Amino acid sequence: MPYKANNKRYNQFKYNRCGNSGLQLPPITLGLWHNFGGKAISSESKKMVFHAFDRGVTHFDLANNYGPPYGSAEKNFGRLINSDLRQYRDELIISTKAGYDMWPGPYGEWGSKKYLIASLDQSLERLQLEYVDIFYSHRFDPLTPLEETADALAQSVYQGKALYVGISSYSSKQTIRMNKLLVERGIRCLIHQPSYSMINRWIEKDLLKTLNKLAIGCIAFSPLAQGMLSEKYLVSIPKNSRASEHSSLDKKKITQSYIKKIKGLSNIASKRGQTVAQLALAWVLRHKEITSALIGSRTVKQLDECLDSLKNLKFSKLELREIDKFAKEEKINLWEPSSQY
Numbered sequence: 001m002p003y004k005a006n007n008k009r010y011n012q013f014k015y016n017r018c019g020n021s022g023l024q025l026p027p028i029t030l031g032l033w034h035n036f037g038g039k040a041i042s043s044e045s046k047k048m049v050f051h052a053f054d055r056g057v058t059h060f061d062l063a064n065n066y067g068p069p070y071g072s073a074e075k076n077f078g079r080l081i082n083s084d085l086r087q088y089r090d091e092l093i094i095s096t097k098a099g100y101d102m103w104p105g106p107y108g109e110w111g112s113k114k115y116l117i118a119s120l121d122q123s124l125e126r127l128q129l130e131y132v133d134i135f136y137s138h139r140f141d142p143l144t145p146l147e148e149t150a151d152a153l154a155q156s157v158y159q160g161k162a163l164y165v166g167i168s169s170y171s172s173k174q175t176i177r178m179n180k181l182l183v184e185r186g187i188r189c190l191i192h193q194p195s196y197s198m199i200n201r202w203i204e205k206d207l208l209k210t211l212n213k214l215a216i217g218c219i220a221f222s223p224l225a226q227g228m229l230s231e232k233y234l235v236s237i238p239k240n241s242r243a244s245e246h247s248s249l250d251k252k253k254i255t256q257s258y259i260k261k262i263k264g265l266s267n268i269a270s271k272r273g274q275t276v277a278q279l280a281l282a283w284v285l286r287h288k289e290i291t292s293a294l295i296g297s298r299t300v301k302q303l304d305e306c307l308d309s310l311k312n313l314k315f316s317k318l319e320l321r322e323i324d325k326f327a328k329e330e331k332i333n334l335w336e337p338s339s340q341y
């Protein structure tokens with residue numbers, strides 16, 4: 001039996017307008033960086049996609065190299081589209097990106113037109129789609145003229161392979177430049193995808209202001225700091241956690257200074273009737289510039305907990321001041337090199 005979506009999926013929360021565009025996005029988006037790769041999608045991950053959609057999550061975020069192996073998250077998602085989701089294609093916002101290493105040689109990464117155009121074609125094939133909704137330049141390339149990257153993004157729209165384009169981990173300065181280049185090419189920069197969380201606050205310096213001024217949307221990735229913004233590491237590093245997997249979260253990041261912050265945040269969260277993860281998501285969404293918080297999830301239970309953060313998004317000034325005592329940098333921004341320019 002093919003999947004049938006919950007009839008009440010659109011009664012659950014308010015969608016947020018992405019900058020001043022016509023596109024609205026759910027306040028929480030599901031990303032497929034971890035837990036969706038491999039030869040076939042696991043039954044839990046498949047359930048997560050359906051469950052997210054049943055709860056109103058219309059946006060799923062991918063990139064060419066999500067896996068492992070590279071490309072397998074797109075391939076697995078493409079199979080799901082083919083088997084169950086194609087009937088809902090017009091209700092879905094599917095994004096992909098190119099910028100990090102994908103295949104060997106000089107045309108398999110960064111920001112050249114050669115790479116971006118070929119990568120998008122490959123993504124469409126793996127996703128079994130004619131177009132993606134959003135195509136991103138995944139990182140800033142200091143050695144390629146930005147005009148060339150803008151040409152590639154614009155071409156993806158002209159050719160109907162992407163409806164909108166975005167950029168990820170660009171600094172405020174390079175965001176302004178890219179936006180201008182895209183406007184000169186007759187298109188717009190819909191959205192910026194930066195990392196942002198209670199312990200990684202770089203976008204507060206100037207990027208958020210820039211996005212506001214340019215009316216570009218913002219989807220904040222790793223809002224749970226890859227799971228660090230939860231109670232799971234308070235006692236030890238549990239099995240089946242990202243820090244135990246020798247992948248993108250180095251267990252050396254689980255320090256005493258970090259644990260102290262989580263204990264403080266946990267007290268504040270429980271007074272609000274929330275978990276640390278729920279507090280962290282509500283906190284990211286407090287800025288009017290943030291269109292969506294882009295989470296990852298391992299289980300349906302985690303996903304439900306994250307979505308339930310939307311039940312309490314209001315903060316008093318006092319709460320925000322209390323949070324600021326603990327919401328301080330932990331030097332976890334792996335994507336910092338891209339926003340240094």
Ligand SMILES: NC(=O)c1ccc[n+]([C@@H]2O[C@H](COP(=O)([O-])OP(=O)(O)OC[C@H]3O[C@@H](n4cnc5c(N)ncnc54)[C@H](OP(=O)(O)O)[C@@H]3O)[C@@H](O)[C@H]2O)c1
Nearest residue numbers: 031032033221222223224225226227230241242295296305
């Ligand atoms: N543009 C870019 O360069 C870029 C880079 C990175 C990510 N992204 C996008 O952002 C998405 C999210 O990134 P992320 O996975 O790092 O986000 P995240 O939401 O910060 O971390 C996800 C992890 O947090 C833990 N978690 C989730 N819900 C939880 C809950 N309720 N309670 C306790 N722990 C919970 C799980 O960790 P455990 O597995 O340990 O349980 C989960 O795998 C990616 O899938 C991708 O789409 C983009």
